Amino acid sequence: MEAIDENGLVLRSQSGDTRAFADLVAAYERVIFTLALRMTGDREEARDIAQIVFLKVFRGLPGFDPKRRFFSWIYRIAVNECIDRLRSRRPADPLDERMEDPDASPEGETMRREMAATVQSALLDLGDDDRQVLVLRHWLDRSYAEISEALGLPESTVKSRLFEARQRLGRALNRRGVNQ
């Protein structure tokens, strides 16, 4: 992500500057979309979630304390939205690998796409807590301190949760024939 004056954008957005809010959306759209996609495994749903998250952020901005870290706030909104969606799925509508891009050519990047699909499938085998911590660390590239703040957990707990989550992901991948 490009270096932006995030705090300045937040303050300007709070005062009703929609251009500043558009810049915030631009800065976070990939982050929120990726989070939603990895949590739900469904591109369409991830797009809907991202849109709702930005609307909720817009509505909530007047009450947001700019002394807080913006990422932690938007992350909580996004992950709660994802979890609500996952809970509302019927049992007969299990998590699956609906992440394939229908526009993508089956000819291109076959290996990478197959691996990405396998990882997504394995990720969806895990619980929400495992998935959150893995997505934050490996897809959103967040530091332990940022993850700790976003999840409201001590860093030591974040590290041990990551260790367990990686191990479970590895087992899920092994079951799919992926070894080191």
Next chain:
Amino acid sequence: MSNRAELERIAERVFDGTVTRGERERFEAQIATDPVLRGIWDDLLAARGALAGAGLEDAPHDLRPAVLRAIATESRRRNVAPPRRNAGWFEPIVAAFRARPALAFGSALAFGILIGIFAVASFTGGFEAGSKLAPSTVATMPAAPEAAAPVVLDLDGAHVVARTEHDADGQNVVRADVIVRGGASAPATVEFAPGSAPGGVRVTLRSGAGQKEGTLSRP
């Protein structure tokens, strides 16, 4: 240090890309005879390989325009309070606004100013400190949605309790009881913002010390 603790430490460094080849080889030799740790290690390495290509996805190209459109719509909606249950005389005005956007724009501005004048109660502190309460007053706003619970705000000596209640005609009104205690350092104002909070009325208490907000939400 136990092999398990060492495993966690080395694994963290493997994933962070900071482990040296020597460290890794020494550790792998250490756990070669422990099938449990060896299994965990292999699982971790499988995850490591698979996660190597993880990264941000591109957002759909239509996401940002869709968000900005929705926000523009929401901003427009905020400028004209929507009709609500028990709105009474409010509904025909909103209907007229919908039919004539130019009238809506001009009227929304004037309406905002009027509401501001009508609903803002302003007081100055500086009364005797101690248990004696400074004068209190009430500000009301008609055509309000019924709220589940009152909003209580305290800031810089000003104490506000806002709630909805029925007036003599049975209509809902927002009523804010405002008390400024001795020692308040600046004037306090209370504002009602209908339509600014989803499904409710935002109540803002401002003074020299900043501001506090609450929302009278529907049950």
